[in-house]
Amino acid sequence: MRVETVWLGRGGQGIVTATYIVANASIIDGFYAIANPEFGAERRGAPVKAFLTISKEPIEDQEPVKTPDVVVVFDDKLIDSMRFAIDAVKPGGYVIINTGKSPEEAKKLVGRDDVYLVVLDAIDIARRHVKLDVPNGPLAGAFSKVMGFPTLESIKQAFETQLGKAVEQNFAATKEAYEKAVVIPPARVDASAKPKGIISTTSAFLTGPYEIVGWREVNKAGAVFPGTSLLYTTGGWRIDKPVIDHSKCIMCRKCWLYCPDDAIVEAWREVEGPRGRRFRMKAIDFDYQYCKGCGVCAEVCPTGAIQMVREL
Amino acid sequence: MTAQLVAPKERKVAQKRIALTGNHAVALAVKMARVEVIAAYPITPQTPVVERLAEYVNNGELDAEYIPVESEHSAMSAVIGASAMGARTFTETSSQGLYHMYENLPIAVGLRLPVVMGMAVRTISAPINVWGDYSDVMAMRELGWIIYVTQSAQEAFDTVIQAYRVAEDSRVHLPAVVAYDGFWTSHVLQPLDVPEDEEEVVRYAPITRSWVKLDVDNPAQLGAVGTPEWYWEIRWQAVEALRTSLKVIQEADEEYGKVFGRSYGILTPYRLEDAELAIVAYGSIFGIVKKVVDRLRREGVRSGALKLRVLRPWPGDMIKKLLEHVDKVAVIDRAINHGGPLYGPMAVEIAATIQKPVYNVLATIGMRAIDSDMIYDAAVKIHRGLWAPNTPYTVGLRGYE
Ligand code: SF4
Ligand code: SF4
Numbered sequence: 001m002r003v004e005t006v007w008l009g010r011g012g013q014g015i016v017t018a019t020y021i022v023a024n025a026s027i028i029d030g031f032y033a034i035a036n037p038e039f040g041a042e043r044r045g046a047p048v049k050a051f052l053t054i055s056k057e058p059i060e061d062q063e064p065v066k067t068p069d070v071v072v073v074f075d076d077k078l079i080d081s082m083r084f085a086i087d088a089v090k091p092g093g094y095v096i097i098n099t100g101k102s103p104e105e106a107k108k109l110v111g112r113d114d115v116y117l118v119v120l121d122a123i124d125i126a127r128r129h130v131k132l133d134v135p136n137g138p139l140a141g142a143f144s145k146v147m148g149f150p151t152l153e154s155i156k157q158a159f160e161t162q163l164g165k166a167v168e169q170n171f172a173a174t175k176e177a178y179e180k181a182v183v184i185p186p187a188r189v190d191a192s193a194k195p196k197g198i199i200s201t202t203s204a205f206l207t208g209p210y211e212i213v214g215w216r217e218v219n220k221a222g223a224v225f226p227g228t229s230l231l232y233t234t235g236g237w238r239i240d241k242p243v244i245d246h247s248k249c250i251m252c253r254k255c256w257l258y259c260p261d262d263a264i265v266e267a268w269r270e271v272e273g274p275r276g277r278r279f280r281m282k283a284i285d286f287d288y289q290y291c292k293g294c295g296v297c298a299e300v301c302p303t304g305a306i307q308m309v310r311e312l
Numbered sequence: 313m314t315a316q317l318v319a320p321k322e323r324k325v326a327q328k329r330i331a332l333t334g335n336h337a338v339a340l341a342v343k344m345a346r347v348e349v350i351a352a353y354p355i356t357p358q359t360p361v362v363e364r365l366a367e368y369v370n371n372g373e374l375d376a377e378y379i380p381v382e383s384e385h386s387a388m389s390a391v392i393g394a395s396a397m398g399a400r401t402f403t404e405t406s407s408q409g410l411y412h413m414y415e416n417l418p419i420a421v422g423l424r425l426p427v428v429m430g431m432a433v434r435t436i437s438a439p440i441n442v443w444g445d446y447s448d449v450m451a452m453r454e455l456g457w458i459i460y461v462t463q464s465a466q467e468a469f470d471t472v473i474q475a476y477r478v479a480e481d482s483r484v485h486l487p488a489v490v491a492y493d494g495f496w497t498s499h500v501l502q503p504l505d506v507p508e509d510e511e512e513v514v515r516y517a518p519i520t521r522s523w524v525k526l527d528v529d530n531p532a533q534l535g536a537v538g539t540p541e542w543y544w545e546i547r548w549q550a551v552e553a554l555r556t557s558l559k560v561i562q563e564a565d566e567e568y569g570k571v572f573g574r575s576y577g578i579l580t581p582y583r584l585e586d587a588e589l590a591i592v593a594y595g596s597i598f599g600i601v602k603k604v605v606d607r608l609r610r611e612g613v614r615s616g617a618l619k620l621r622v623l624r625p626w627p628g629d630m631i632k633k634l635l636e637h638v639d640k641v642a643v644i645d646r647a648i649n650h651g652g653p654l655y656g657p658m659a660v661e662i663a664a665t666i667q668k669p670v671y672n673v674l675a676t677i678g679m680r681a682i683d684s685d686m687i688y689d690a691a692v693k694i695h696r697g698l699w700a701p702n703t704p705y706t707v708g709l710r711g712y713e
Contacts, residue, residue, distance in 0.1 A: 040539070215545035215552075220485075221424040221524040222546040224533040 002055040003147065004065040006199065008082050009074030009135075010237060012044040017162060018072070018136035019052040022143060024158035025150030026054045034059050045237035045292050047078060049085070054149070066198040070094040070147070072139050074122070076101060077236040079109055087196040089115050092189040096142050096181075098122035098135045100312035103182045113187040118142050120181040123239060123310075129173035130166060133239050137170040138177030145178045152178060234261060238293030240308040244284055248305035255284060255297035255306060263291035324571050325512045327505040334497035337465040337504055338404070338430045338490070339364035341472035343374045344506070344513040347428075348399040351379035351390035355409040356442040357494040358432040362404055384409040388416035388427075395425035396534055398525040400476065403427070406494060407434035410448045420487040421456035421550050423534055426479030426523055427487040430472065432498035433595070435647075435678045443679030444494025446595065446647040449623075450657045456550050458488035458557055459624040461594045465502040467621075468492040470574055477517035477564045484557045485523045486550065493596040495679065507572065516571050558625045578627045580619035581634050583609065587616030589695050590638040591687070592662055594620040595646060597676065600684040604691055607684070613695055620658065628665045635666050642671035642694050644687070644707075655704035669701030680708040 009015035019035035026033040037050040051065045067088050073079060076099035079086060089095055089112070096118040099106050103119040110117055120142050122135030130137065140155055150158075155174055159167045219225070246269065256264040269283035284305075298306040332340065339361045342350070350369070352362040368374035377394070381387045384405050391401040405413060410431065420427045435445040452459060460475060462468045468490060475488040492498060507513060526534060538546055562578055569575025582602050584590060589608070593601045598619045608615040618634055635641055645656020654660045659672040671694045675682050686707045693699045706712050 212541065213545075215548040218542060218545040218549070220546075220549060221534060222422065222536060222538050222542065223524045224536045226531050 002053065002057070002059075003069045004067075005052045005054075005070040005072065005143075006065055006068045006085055006088075007050040007052065007072045007074070007139075008078050008085055009048055009050075010044070010078070011046045011048050012133075013048075013074045014134040014136035015048050015050045015074060017134075018074075018140055019050040021136065021155060021158045021162050022140050022150060023052055023054070024162055025140075025144075025154035028154040028157055029150045031056060031149065032058050034062065036062060045234065047081065049082075064199070066200075067195045068093065068199070070096065070143070072143065073097045074135055074139065075239075076106065076109060077238075081236070084197055085199055086110060086112065088199045090195050091115065091193045092186065092191050094118060094146055096120075096139060096146065098139060100124065100310065103184055107184060114189055114193070115186055116146060117184040117186075118146050118181050119184070120177050122177060125173045125176050125180070129169045129176070131169075137173040141174035141177030142181040144174075145181050146183055233289045234292040235263075235289045238288075238291060238311060240293045240295065241288065241311045242286055242291065242293070242295070242297050242306045243309050244286070245305050245307070246283055248303045249284055249301075250303055250305075251282060251284070252302060253284075254300045254302060258296050258300045259291075260294060260296060261290045261292055263287045263289075264297060325573075326508045327572070328508050329503055329505050331501050331503055332465055332469075333360065333499050333501050334465040334468050334492050335360040335432060335499065336364055337469040337502075338472055338492070339368070340506060341469045341513075342402045342428075342430075343368045344510045345402075345428075345473055345476050345517060346400065346514050346519070347374070347376055347402045348519075349377045349379065349391065349394035349401045350403065351381050351387045351394070351401075352403045352405075353381055353384045353387050353409060355384070355406050355434075357434055357444065357498045358404045358406045358409075358430065360498070361430055361432070365402070384412040385416065388413035388420070391427045391429075392416060392420050392423065392425055395420070395427050395523075396423060396526055398521045398523075398527070400480070400519045401425075401427050402429070404430035404432070405448075406432050407436055407442075407448045410451070411436070414451075417452060417457065417487075418455045419535070422547060424485040424524055424550065424553070425487060426476070426485055428472065428475045428479055429487065429489045430468075431489050431491040432494045433491050434494040441678045442494075444496055444498075445676050445679060446491070446645075449489065449491040450647040450649075452489060453624060453657070456486065456554055457624060458484075458486055458554065458561070458622075460488065460490045460622055461620060462490060462492045462497070463594075463596055463598050463619065463621075465492075465497060465500070466504040466574070467576060468497060469504055469506065470568060470572065470576070473513055473517055474561075474564045474568050476519075477568075478557060478560050480517070480520040480522065481557075481560045481564075482520065482522045484553055484560050486553055486557060491595075496596040505572075505574075512571065516568065554625045558622070558627060561622055561625075576621055578622045579630055579634065580621060582617040582619070584616035584618060584634055584638070587614050587638050589613060589615045589640045589642070589691060590618055590635055591615070591642050591644060591691060592618045592620065592635075592658065592670075593644040594623075594658065597644065597646075597682060597687075600682070601644070601687060603684045604687045607688060608691060608695075613691075615691065615695075623658075626661060626665070631662065631665050635662075640671060640694055640701075641666060641668075642673055642691065644673045644675050646674075646676045648674060648677060654702065663702075671699060671701050672704050673707055674704060674709070675707040677709070682708060 016037040023033035023035035091114040122138035125138040267285035369378040643659040
């Protein structure tokens, strides 16, 4: 028995920790496991991959996982940009996904009917128990439920060694996820079928449509010529989005000043005056393509006009 | 036979004979090459180079920025920065100073900056020893720099000028170091011929500014992250450029010979054609090695010698061709390859190149004096079969045979 898994998430969501915890718990249960995260520029919100292989036999071959048995997705907005990983799951494998959406919607989003789909709102669970947007405990719970290992008891022990703090809260989240995760079995499984694609080993950090060229064509000296961040939409990194109550806004523009992503814009808004006349006035708006939901604007607003609300 | 001397009448450029130490010869070459930014920290035995350059800048003879940095790490950083701005740059170092710059040495390669550096070679601490051997420059071999090793003040002078032409050639764009013996060249006063009209030097080696640089009209970011998708490809360009540079080095040397009347080749063979015993050496001791060859020849031993002038890129094919018919090849190494397959770095490389065992002789470590009798004795032992190949032998070390 050998189970190869890929965990997809965003910097700050505890992806690496999740694989360490599940590996650690599996080792406690008598398995062999290796958790090898993909190291990169650690940026909060940026896409991250981690690999975890669990086996009854010792694992000496640290081969990259190209066609996983299980993919764990920490954020449903990653499905599109990391579709290659979902496509690579072996028929009959598992896609475990954190989403606030209904299982039916999630199924449509994943778009595969030859794999087990495991759906849970890990963010909601984590927020209630741990008070943080770290869905790793709940996803470990869902993993345990569908795979039958590692045991919840071992996951708790792994929390103690890996985290050393908030063990009870994290474990409560794990347990709730274990109970609540919805499992949709595949409509059909052709076990002899090959996955639709593979996770390419050179695409370690590639999450976009980069052109891969040979050494003669790569820019000399690695020089980077001017580009634009217009194509680099960070809007998908969001869990909460800012929403404004215009009646409270005094147009001080503090939010505009502090937004790290230039995602706050001034727009024209039509309003109705006291005697029914309609006129246009300046108003604060958000460019959600780029707003990564950091909440700085809500924090600095002197009148409390901005609220951060969960975006499903 | 030696490619060293070309009859004066072949020179296109009028020259005058002056007397300078190796260090001052290098400083003069740098001045004549119209270097624009110099950043250097003094360290024995190269100090007179940077002192002389500071004087040139101070008295207006050289219109350059002189940055008196607080350490070699900063010196290399500063010339990398200046070179990235498109300036012709120079720095110089020795021994621990080189090791202090080490972090920055591969950066000049990856950024493809044609920095030229001088090196009055010196051994390494501890114990502290400011005297000459080749421990420092040998530690640069993996990095991607072009490495010249020169024999005399004249050769150091000529090679610095050639190095600019090669480094700034658009087929190359790599940093280059010109090494010469600490004290035995750096502080020895020797005659040397220099062009009367300094402009001839820049005419021979014009500043091309053709490398990738920071330019407001064509903005770019240099030194950005190279993720695993790109790093190797970018680095491979430098690997290929270094390989290609061998041709450029040869061209530049031949062209220099036509203009200034002196060329050295990539390697200098001496009486090798029918040799049964060859002594491979580098740096200032080549003169006494030649003397030993002549003496052995007089005694009926068909001997020859080979001087290494370009260590990187490694001229493997040329070496193979020059040595393939020789029975016994001895390599005099002037740096210790601690615990290596052979105890000298060049012995290892020569053995790998000619694919047969070599006689490995260590000498001049910490500037232990060497004379032609000592080399002669070693050569005789090798010739008579008293020394075995693949075994480290020393010339001048007490208590070791
Ligand atoms: S900080 Fe608050 S009050 Fe000020 S402009 Fe922004 S939303 Fe309006
Ligand atoms: S949450 Fe507010 S401050 Fe943060 S990126 Fe979005 S608009 Fe900008």
